Each structure stands twice: as C-alpha cells, then as structure tokens.
Amino acid sequence: MQNALTVDMNFSRSRIIISPPEHPNLDTKNMQVLPIFHFAEINGSNPNRRFDIYGAGELLFSDFSPSRFRVDSMHQNGRFLPYADGSFLLNKTGSSTLKPLINAIETYYLVRMDKLTTDSEDVNYMKEVKNHYNLTRINWNGDPCSPREYSWEGLTCDYSKSNQNPRVVSVNLSASGLKGGLAISFMNMVSLENLDLSHNNLTGAIPDYQLKSLKILNLSNNQLVGPIPDSILQRVQAGLLDLRLEGNPICSEVKDTYCSNKKKNTIQAMLITVVVPVVVVAILVLMCIIGKLCWKGKSDHEDYAMYEEETSLHVDLRRFTYIELKLITNDFQSIIGKGGFGIVYHGKLENGDEVAVKVLMETSIAESTDFFPEVQTLSKVHHKNLVTLKGYCQNKKCLALIYDFMSRGNLQQLIRGGDDYSLNWEQRLHIALDAAQGLEYLHESCTPSIVHRDVKTPNILLDKNLVGIISDFGLSRAFNDAHTHISTVAAGTLGYLDPEYHATFQLTVKTDVYSFGIMLLEIITGQPPVLMEPQTFHLPNWVRHKIAMGNIHDIVDKRLLDQYDASSLQSVLDLAMNCVKNAAIHRPTMTEVVSRLKALLPVVSSEKLSVSASTGSMNPMDAEIRRQFQLTISGVSNEENSFQSGYGGGMSELIHLSGR
Incomplete structure (x- = not known):
C-alpha cells in the first residue's frame, strides 16, 4: 500500500x-x-x-x-x-x-473440485487427534484427504473406490512432539492400517486398540508402560499385527520380539548360517567405508529425530523438526556453503519456495553462542534489506536456521569470485545502498538499537535482482540508547573490526559503520580487507599508500575496465575513508551514509543496470530476471492508459522498470 x-x-x-x-x-x-x-x-x-x-x-x-x-x-x-x-x-x-x-x-x-470429501467419521476422529495433541504447528486445515494434492501431512488416504468417500489408512506422527496418553480416537478409525507414533514423549498405558484393519502399530521410543492389552497380543501372536515397542519403559520387563529390533534379529539369524570368517571380513570392510563417509562429514546427520527439544523458543517462527530438515534438503544432498558455523544446504519447502538451511556445528544448545541471538534478532526485525528467517530447528543434536534462498550468492563472491561475471559501478553502488539501508534500520528504527557486529562482504547476500540483503546475525547485540556504550567482549572478523572497539571493548553503532567502510573499500578496489602480498597491508592503509604513490585510479578494481564516473568514485572513496576513521566520534551515522549514497547514485535505466561492465553485453541471468519481473506501461489510446502485470505482449512503447 x-x-x-x-x-x-x-x-x-x-x-x-x-x-x-x-x-x-x-x-x-x-x-x-x-x-x-x-x-x-x-x-x-x-x-x-x-x-x-x-x-x-x-x-x-x-x-x-x-x-x-x-x-x-x-x-x-x-x-x-x-x-x-x-x-x-x-x-x-x-x-x-x-x-x-x-x-x-x-x-x-474459482477452482471447482469434483472429488469426494473424506469420510465424515475419519474427519471427526482426525480433528479429535489434532485437538488432543494440540497440533497447531502442523498444517492440518480443511478436508484431510481432498483435494488429493493438498491432503494432510503424515496422512495416507485410500482413493481406490471411486464412488465412495476416501478413508484414512495411514497416520504418521513420528517425531511430532506428542505428549500425554495415546488418543482413543485412533481405535475408532475402522480403515486405519498403519499407525506410527514413534519418537515422541507419550506416557501411560496402551489402550485396547481393537482394530481388525490395523497391520502396523509403531510406538517405539516413547515413555509407555504396561500392561499390553490381550487383544493386541493375540493379533501379534497370530501374525496379523506388527507391534514395535523398543525404547519404552514397558520393555524393561518384557523381552519379546516387539521390544527388540526385528531387523537385527533377522540379520543375526542369517549370520549363523554363513561362514564366520567371510562375515567378519565383510563387516570390517563395511565399517571402513562407513568410517570414511563419516569423516567426510556427510554422515554427521544420524537419526536425530529422538533428540527434539521439548521446550521451544518463544518466537513467532515456524519450528522445523529434524525429519522435516531431511525432507526439505533431500537428505542434506546439496551443499551451497561452509564456514566456522557449519554447513549451508539448499532446500525446498512444501510450497516450492527455495530456502538455505544453515546447520550449526554445535551438537548441543549449551555449546552454541550464535544460535539464540540470531533467532531472537531475526524474529523481531523485518526489512527488505535484512535476510528473512523462515524458521529454526531446535534439536539436542542439531541446530539449524532456515532462510530465504539467495540465488546470486554473496557480495564477496561477485567481487572476487571469477571472471565470468562482474558487477558494474552502478550495481555496486546499489548494493552498498541496500546494505546501508539495512544497517540504518537496525540502528535507528529498532528499539533498542541493534549492532550487527559482523558486517562484511560474505554476509551481504544477493537475490536474483542483485538486491543486497544483510545476513548472519549471530553476533548481533541490542544497544540501549540511554547509554553511549555497553561493555562486552570484542567480536567480529579480522580486517573489519573497529580498532576503538577492539581496544576498549566499548560497543556503539559506529562499530558497524567502520565495518561498512571496509566493505565500501572492497567494492571500490576488489581487494580483500587484509592484503598479504607483497607485504601485509590493512585495506585502508593500502589505499592511502597507493594514492600517495600515484593517483586514485590505481586503486580501482580492474574488472570495472575504467567504466565509472570519476567524481562519483572520489565521493564514495571519501565516504569510505570517513567511515574507517579510528575515532568513532569522527565517523558518520548510517543515516548520513544512506543520504550520501542516494545523492551519489545517478539515474540509470534498467537497461544499464542489467549490463555487465566487464563484457559490455547483457548477462543471460540478468536478461531472464528482467523478463520475469518487468512491468510494462504503454499508451493504448488518447483516452486510455494501461498497465499489465505478468508478461506483456503485443504492446508498443514498452518501458522496462528495474524491479528494484
């Protein structure tokens, strides 16, 4: 609006x-x-x-x-x-x-659906189950089985009888955080064949489930106690029901097959019938292979479903289970980034939205120092230039953060990544302005103000329109405006760290201004914050040295191929050097930085914005972006003006807006 x-x-x-x-x-x-x-x-x-x-x-x-x-x-x-x-x-x-x-x-x-709705009895029983376990976080709304494409998560329905209402035949609520006793509603579902309530915190005794249709009842890894109803035992003994109870207190006194892993028992029986030396060798080889895979890090993700934390964070964000993480990341297949925090995987949500899943290295919440600050901060701040946190996973063995996926990577990769694509001068300034606006929001619009403490080019993500998005809030801290500083331990990244903060441990919003200044110098020069050859230089000192030895153009990123406005470059350089003043009091505020950058940005056409200065031609990815996001405006007649959302066709005098 x-x-x-x-x-x-x-x-x-x-x-x-x-x-x-x-x-x-x-x-x-x-x-x-x-x-x-x-x-x-x-x-x-x-x-x-x-x-x-x-x-x-x-x-x-x-x-x-x-x-x-x-x-x-x-x-x-x-x-x-x-x-x-x-x-x-x-x-x-x-x-x-x-x-x-x-x-x-x-x-x-209007979408008209001719399919039959779920049997009314099953609908009522599933609603009772939802209320019994307070399953508010699961998207169970509408009809459980219809339309088929939108059936409830964890439910399998039988549509085989075209002239009858579909029935629920399978319910899978494994690792869903269920507490309390077993819901009696399940025993009334006459078509239920498979009920999986494993890896929860269910307590009490097992109800007398007299369901002739039930073939599999998995209650493993809960807190259930005896006795086991006779009707269930009779069906188990007759081979009509597969009962699984391992991992429950009831199994401390019962040693029957349903209290042990049947697969292991089957394997043991098979091993007795084969030659022992061959088996030993095979096991040793298998252990070596598994060990190597584990050291590679791909097997770090064992079955952590049983380690879900009972108490969740009090934030307005979706909480993902470990099983859901495995599903959206396709079993952690696609790695898109690594760092000291852990590994970032590409994923896709149920609705098709692409996400980045950051899995922390820490295996317990007690050892994690960045997880809670980032969740708490990103659950409260919302700005177009701050990364959107979709949700989190709070597992005793696995901590994870789920963000919007940024298809163009980060600013460091585009500045120093390779020669296949280069940002032109206007694009670099737009990204700098995006980051500045995000920091201004944290400093000026949040109460209390928030200091990011780790502003750097790897933490500036880029969406498909090359809009800059600030990420990684693990070091962020609230800053009370009633005081000029707060005492803390200095934290940040080498080369970006405010020298005054490093010396005094006194944190102010000007700490972010210093780091932003280093980032501006990277945007201008294409150099890292610390240069190692031929001798070690901090980037601001390298810039001063180069200018003293020659002229300003000696410091400019060669990938710009001299395609920039000299006066604009000089102004941005002056701004960057003001940001990296040793004394915080001499640095501008982020509001002043935003104002300066806006004044420096020339009015450029979207045509120019989508052209790489290194090639002088449109990058294919930019062409596709512009095709997808164009808004076309044309004059239809002397008396009519028209605009079209989506794809324009057959219209004259098209004006392409940048989409920023």
Whole structure:
C-alpha cells in the first residue's frame, strides 16, 4: 500500500490486465475470478477523485471515491466474474478533477473440485487427534484427504473406490512432539492400517486398540508402560499385527520380539548360517567405508529425530523438526556453503519456495553462542534489506536456521569470485545502498538499537535482482540508547573490526559503520580487507599508500575496465575513508551514509543496470530476471492508459522498470 499507480494527465482511464496463473485445475476458457481492489488516498486536502470500476464488461462500483488516509478494500462478496480478457477498467467520472488511482489488486480464481470429501467419521476422529495433541504447528486445515494434492501431512488416504468417500489408512506422527496418553480416537478409525507414533514423549498405558484393519502399530521410543492389552497380543501372536515397542519403559520387563529390533534379529539369524570368517571380513570392510563417509562429514546427520527439544523458543517462527530438515534438503544432498558455523544446504519447502538451511556445528544448545541471538534478532526485525528467517530447528543434536534462498550468492563472491561475471559501478553502488539501508534500520528504527557486529562482504547476500540483503546475525547485540556504550567482549572478523572497539571493548553503532567502510573499500578496489602480498597491508592503509604513490585510479578494481564516473568514485572513496576513521566520534551515522549514497547514485535505466561492465553485453541471468519481473506501461489510446502485470505482449512503447 506504500505505492500507487495513477494515469498521466492526458488520460482519463486506466486498464489493468491480469494474466492467469498456471494451474492444472484451471480452465481459462470458463474461468471465473473474484477481484479485490485496494485504494489509499493521500493527496492533499479535500481531493476530488471519483471513478467507475468495470470488470468483464460489467459496472462493479459506480462513482467511487477513495477515503483519505485509510485503506479501502473493494470487492463483491461471492460474485465471481467471467475471466474474459482478464482486464479491469478504472474510468474517471465527469465530475472528478483527479484521475483514477489504484494501490493494489488481488484476484482469486474459482477452482471447482469434483472429488469426494473424506469420510465424515475419519474427519471427526482426525480433528479429535489434532485437538488432543494440540497440533497447531502442523498444517492440518480443511478436508484431510481432498483435494488429493493438498491432503494432510503424515496422512495416507485410500482413493481406490471411486464412488465412495476416501478413508484414512495411514497416520504418521513420528517425531511430532506428542505428549500425554495415546488418543482413543485412533481405535475408532475402522480403515486405519498403519499407525506410527514413534519418537515422541507419550506416557501411560496402551489402550485396547481393537482394530481388525490395523497391520502396523509403531510406538517405539516413547515413555509407555504396561500392561499390553490381550487383544493386541493375540493379533501379534497370530501374525496379523506388527507391534514395535523398543525404547519404552514397558520393555524393561518384557523381552519379546516387539521390544527388540526385528531387523537385527533377522540379520543375526542369517549370520549363523554363513561362514564366520567371510562375515567378519565383510563387516570390517563395511565399517571402513562407513568410517570414511563419516569423516567426510556427510554422515554427521544420524537419526536425530529422538533428540527434539521439548521446550521451544518463544518466537513467532515456524519450528522445523529434524525429519522435516531431511525432507526439505533431500537428505542434506546439496551443499551451497561452509564456514566456522557449519554447513549451508539448499532446500525446498512444501510450497516450492527455495530456502538455505544453515546447520550449526554445535551438537548441543549449551555449546552454541550464535544460535539464540540470531533467532531472537531475526524474529523481531523485518526489512527488505535484512535476510528473512523462515524458521529454526531446535534439536539436542542439531541446530539449524532456515532462510530465504539467495540465488546470486554473496557480495564477496561477485567481487572476487571469477571472471565470468562482474558487477558494474552502478550495481555496486546499489548494493552498498541496500546494505546501508539495512544497517540504518537496525540502528535507528529498532528499539533498542541493534549492532550487527559482523558486517562484511560474505554476509551481504544477493537475490536474483542483485538486491543486497544483510545476513548472519549471530553476533548481533541490542544497544540501549540511554547509554553511549555497553561493555562486552570484542567480536567480529579480522580486517573489519573497529580498532576503538577492539581496544576498549566499548560497543556503539559506529562499530558497524567502520565495518561498512571496509566493505565500501572492497567494492571500490576488489581487494580483500587484509592484503598479504607483497607485504601485509590493512585495506585502508593500502589505499592511502597507493594514492600517495600515484593517483586514485590505481586503486580501482580492474574488472570495472575504467567504466565509472570519476567524481562519483572520489565521493564514495571519501565516504569510505570517513567511515574507517579510528575515532568513532569522527565517523558518520548510517543515516548520513544512506543520504550520501542516494545523492551519489545517478539515474540509470534498467537497461544499464542489467549490463555487465566487464563484457559490455547483457548477462543471460540478468536478461531472464528482467523478463520475469518487468512491468510494462504503454499508451493504448488518447483516452486510455494501461498497465499489465505478468508478461506483456503485443504492446508498443514498452518501458522496462528495474524491479528494484
């Protein structure tokens, strides 16, 4: 709602064209749509803005006038329109002096499902289970089995009988944090064949589950006590039920097969029938292979499902289980980064969103110093230039943080990564401004202020539009504005560390300003914060030395190929050197830095922004980004202005906006 679209003064109408989403259940020919229009009038006192709203050739709202300084959301409840050409028209009335405007529009498409809904008894029993265990974190909403594509997580439904309602045949709530006794609702589900409640904290005795349909009952690794009901024992002895109870107190007195690992027993029986020396050799070889894999680090992720922490963090974030981490990372297959904190894996959520999963090296919460500060900080701060934390995993053996995936890596990689792609001068300044705005938000808009303490190029991530996003808040600390500093132990990264902070242990927001100055020098020079050859130099001293020996152009990154504005370069260099003053009192604030960078950024076209200075031609990735995110504007006639979201086609005089 912070942005609005209005028409040029030469036009009196605005046409909005909505492209339909790609969905297998949508019939575009007969598609129906429910539009919701959002308006916010902030123009002067007593504005005279009135217009009619049309959709599918029908008048939806007549002589509408947006309210001043509040949001109007306009829709006709339950009235679905024919999609037709997907256009809506805002037409200025004769009595209006101002043109139409619109801040946002959302459209809902009607999807008709012909499939049968879940059997009502199963629905009621599953709702009872949800309430019994307070399963609020699991996305169990709507019908459990229908539509099939959106069936409840952990449920398997039987759709084989086309003329009957689907039934729930399998429930898997393993490692779901269940507490208390076993829900009796399960025993009423007459089609249930497989019930897995393993690796939870279930207590009490086992109810008398008299389910003839039940074939597998896995209650292993809980806190269950005896006795075992006779009806269950009879089905186990008859071979009709696979009962698993290992890892429960009940098994301290019972030594039957269901209290031991059946697979191990089977393997032991097989070993007796083979030649012992051969088996010993095979086992030794296997142990060597497994040992090597473990040392490589890929087998670090054993089955940690039983180690889930009972008490969760009190933050408004999704908590992932270890099993969920394995699922979204495809069993930790794709490594996209490593560091002292641990390993970062590429992952994909249930809705298709790509994420980065940072798994910490620490194997217990007591040993982790960065995990809690980062979760606490990122659960409270929200800004377009700060990384979004999707959730966390709090496991006694595995701590993990789940972020939005940044497809372009980090700033250090693009500055010093390779020769296949180079940032041009304008792109570098935009990224610097993005990082500065994120820090300004932490310093000025948060109460109390937050000091990041580890600002550096590897911690500036880049999305597919090359927008800079600040990450890694493990060292961040709150800063009380009522005091000029707080005492702490100096922390940070070599080369970026504020010398005043390092000497006095007195932390202020100017600590981040110093680190940002080092980062600006990296953006200008393409050099690391500490240069080792031919002799060791701290980057600010290297810059001073180079300028004293020659001219300013000797320090500029050679990959820019002299494609930059000299006065702009001089101003950014002056700003960077002011940021790295030894005394914090002489450094600018981040608000001043943001203001200076905004003034230095020239007005450049999106065409120029998407061109690499090193090649002079458009990078294929940038071309795809611009194709996906373009917003096209064109004049349709002397009396009409049009904009189209999605992909434009067959329109003249297209103006491509940068998408930033």
